Amino acid sequence: MRSSNPVFSRRGFSRDSGGYAGFDAQHQQAGTNPYATNPYATDVATGMPQAPARAGVMTMDDVVSRTAMTLGMVILTATIAWIAMPVDPANLGKSYGIAIGAALVAMVLGLVQSFKRKASPAIILGYAAFEGFFLGVLSAATSTYLGAGVVVQAVLGTMCVFAAVLFAYKMGWIRVTRRFYGFVMAAAMGFMLLMVANLLFSVFAGGDGLGFRSGGLGILFGVIGVVLGACFLALDFKQVEDGIAYGAPRDEAWLAAFGLTVTLVWIYMQLLRLFSILSGDD
Numbered sequence: 001m002r003s004s005n006p007v008f009s010r011r012g013f014s015r016d017s018g019g020y021a022g023f024d025a026q027h028q029q030a031g032t033n034p035y036a037t038n039p040y041a042t043d044v045a046t047g048m049p050q051a052p053a054r055a056g057v058m059t060m061d062d063v064v065s066r067t068a069m070t071l072g073m074v075i076l077t078a079t080i081a082w083i084a085m086p087v088d089p090a091n092l093g094k095s096y097g098i099a100i101g102a103a104l105v106a107m108v109l110g111l112v113q114s115f116k117r118k119a120s121p122a123i124i125l126g127y128a129a130f131e132g133f134f135l136g137v138l139s140a141a142t143s144t145y146l147g148a149g150v151v152v153q154a155v156l157g158t159m160c161v162f163a164a165v166l167f168a169y170k171m172g173w174i175r176v177t178r179r180f181y182g183f184v185m186a187a188a189m190g191f192m193l194l195m196v197a198n199l200l201f202s203v204f205a206g207g208d209g210l211g212f213r214s215g216g217l218g219i220l221f222g223v224i225g226v227v228l229g230a231c232f233l234a235l236d237f238k239q240v241e242d243g244i245a246y247g248a249p250r251d252e253a254w255l256a257a258f259g260l261t262v263t264l265v266w267i268y269m270q271l272l273r274l275f276s277i278l279s280g281d282d
Contacts, residue, residue: 058243062253070257073125074132074265081136087144099137106130110262119254127258131265142272146279154272161226161267165233176238184231191228194221222274229267236260
């Protein structure tokens with residue numbers, strides 16, 4: 001199982017030497033996405049999936065504990081960066097430079113893990129550490145120049161989005177189907193292409209590029225970014241649920257934690273940008 005953020009494509013469970021049926025093999029044979037078919041064997045008598053009766057399979061406790069470790073690393077390094085990196089006018093440029101460097105390292109580590117077939121706790125925790133450092137500087141600067149309320153709103157908003165999507169998923173209001181998967185991936189690709197185009201325009205033409213970072217368009221794209229993050233949370237929940245139900249290896253819990261962390265970071269950044277725009281319009 002591989003969860004990732006909206007930039008990365010998502011793979012399903014991998015077939016390993018332990019004999020766990022996998023999405024990857026199913027993709028190669030049928031050319032479908034992880035949610036198109038059930039890749040696992042079913043019991044003929046009951047019609048229910050046959051979860052392997054063996055030790056070392058992923059449980060909800062595994063997912064929760066590893067997600068707590070990964071998010072804890074993000075929070076720890078964000079706090080250190082908030083305290084240690086000055087964001088006054090004289091030092092803001094230097095702090096931002098270091099933070100951007102940390103973000104690039106985090107992106108590289110995230111890409112490396114995304115293309116690995118197996119989870120690497122060291123890479124995942126390293127990603128969380130560098131991503132947290134970047135978020136700490138960004139949040140400190142936002143709190144200093146726009147008000148502490150913006151950061152608090154973004155944190156509370158991220159928690160609310162997570163809780164709302166989890167509740168809706170458990171109630172069956174969100175169904176992760178092949179159509180849902182395709183729609184989310186297409187929307188995410190379009191969103192990222194527009195963001196890249198806006199960045200290029202802002203670099204070469206100056207100003208706010210295409211206007212996606214301020215005003216009405218900025219608010220609209222901030223909302224779209226949050227909605228996309230919520231959709232990817234649903235994909236993450238589906239993969240966690242399937243991994244537990246069908247006996248994925250325990251190491252897959254690290255990939256679940258990685259996917260959830262990346263998605264939550266995405267939602268937080270979108271909300272921070274959205275509330276910053278709204279605060280600036282006051």
